[in-house]
Amino acid sequence: MSEQIKETAKEEVERVKALTKDAVRSGAYIxxxxxxxxxxxxxxxxxxxxxxxxxxxxxxxxxxxxMFLFTYIPQLAVLAIFNGPIAVISTVLLVLSESSTIANLLSRGFFLEDALIDTFDGTLVSRGMTEMVSEGRHIKPGSDPMAKLGKLMKKPFARFTPQALVRYLMYLPLNFIPVIGTVLFVLLQGRKHGPSAHARYFQLKGMSGPQREKFVEERQAAYTSFGVPAVLLELVPIAGIFFAFTNAVGAALWAADLEQHGSTAPGLREQARKAE
Incomplete structure (x- = not known):
């Protein structure tokens, strides 16, 4: 049993090392x-x-x-039991994360969804990806990338779903573990945030569900390395909404580079059309 545990631990360490190397090599965190x-x-x-x-x-x-007025003290009292002196920092990070999540949920649900899609599409157009964007919306003539964006032809994928909120609440208890728990919380959030940042890209490419899953699985380290800094930026109070837009731009820039470097299997769109 002892040998099996050691072997499993060794395999896990090697897997993490390989993922880390892949993440660094991808450059997606930039x-x-x-x-x-x-x-x-x-x-x-x-x-x-x-x-x-x-x-x-x-x-x-x-x-x-x-959140700071009504939830900081109660959560600090609980985290102090587990985290000791560093509970002050852990609680601040936790409340910021909660505040950011709630603010994003409200903002995106009521008035930001179309604006973020426009930002993503406009960035792609500015990078010469007009043909791909035309798969999801009408394109007008002109030189201004934002002015060229016409009416949406495809309903955008939800950027914040009930499942995402449930998953977030499931991860919250990790913050009770000093330091490591908070790091794991951010990593897990980043792991999910990375692929969601490319939801519009997958739609414009005409990828089916299985195609998206395969595409993300092959680039899991890269998506996590993109998602972690993106999540941390969006945790910044108030400015988190600004970073939601810059993250949309960053995701579009990455998508444009993937296209230009031929990293997305050129036949995907044709395969998707045949499937339809």
Missing amino acids: YPFKGIAYFLSHRSIQKPLFNKLAPTITTGIGVTTF
């Missing part, structure tokens, strides 16, 4: 930061955020303030 730089340097792409700025800021401030 894209959330590329998204920030690209967003700030391209005024046209900023339009969807500015159009929704007032309600998003109000929602973020309101939710964060409420």
